[in-house]
Amino acid sequence: MARINLLPWREEARRERQRQFMYSLLGTLVLGAILVLIVGLFYDQRINIQETRNGKLQSEINRLQQRINRINELEKTRDRLLSRKAIIEELQASRSLTVEMLDKLAKSIPVGVTLGNVRQQGNNVTLQGSAQSNARVSAYLQALDESDLFLGPELQYVRASQQPASRVETYEFAIRVRLNPRRESAQQNTADQAAGGN
Numbered sequence: 001m002a003r004i005n006l007l008p009w010r011e012e013a014r015r016e017r018q019r020q021f022m023y024s025l026l027g028t029l030v031l032g033a034i035l036v037l038i039v040g041l042f043y044d045q046r047i048n049i050q051e052t053r054n055g056k057l058q059s060e061i062n063r064l065q066q067r068i069n070r071i072n073e074l075e076k077t078r079d080r081l082l083s084r085k086a087i088i089e090e091l092q093a094s095r096s097l098t099v100e101m102l103d104k105l106a107k108s109i110p111v112g113v114t115l116g117n118v119r120q121q122g123n124n125v126t127l128q129g130s131a132q133s134n135a136r137v138s139a140y141l142q143a144l145d146e147s148d149l150f151l152g153p154e155l156q157y158v159r160a161s162q163q164p165a166s167r168v169e170t171y172e173f174a175i176r177v178r179l180n181p182r183r184e185s186a187q188q189n190t191a192d193q194a195a196g197g198n
Contacts, residue, residue: 101125101149101179108143112136123179126156130170134158137173144177153177 098120105127109115112132119126131137137158144153156174 104147104149108147110136110139110143113140125177125179127175130161130172132170134171137171141175149180151178151180
């Protein structure tokens with residue numbers, strides 16, 4: 001005799017398939033959530049490590065920036081000290097040069113010439129005075145030209161004196177001359193060598 005299954009087996013099979021589908025869907029969701037959580041933790045850990053590195057780098061950059069600022073301050077101080085040293089050396093060199101200049105001027109003045117004003121601006125010197133004749137002014141120019149301390153003496157003017165003299169007519173003159181800069185540097189080197197030898 002043939003057996004007839006009167007149970008709703010198709011509905012049971014469908015329910016079983018739906019249950020298996022739901023289990024697999026739930027398992028997939030749980031597995032996906034676990035996978036997302038693991039990947040998120042991994043990247044959070046990488047981000048934390050990178051932030052720690054960035055913090056260390058930033059603190060090192062700040063420390064180096066402080067050192068750079070300190071070095072810049074020291075360089076500015078050094079530049080100020082070097083400029084002061086150069087000024088002091090220049091004053092030391094010009095002190096002896098001024099004495100030598102006055103000595104040479106006194107020795108080069110011919111008879112009949114009187115200096116009334118000596119003005120120095122850097123390496124330029126202006127000499128003003130009076131002379132008994134034009135020839136004496138010319139002799140004075142030649143004496144200045146022969147000196148190794150003075151370069152290129154130029155006669156600015158020579159004219160008859162406006163002040164009445166007793167019997168002799170006098171002439172006023174102005175001469176511009178430059179100091180020899182090579183001579184000044186040679187004197188400074190000699191002074192430096194003498195200071196180094198002591």
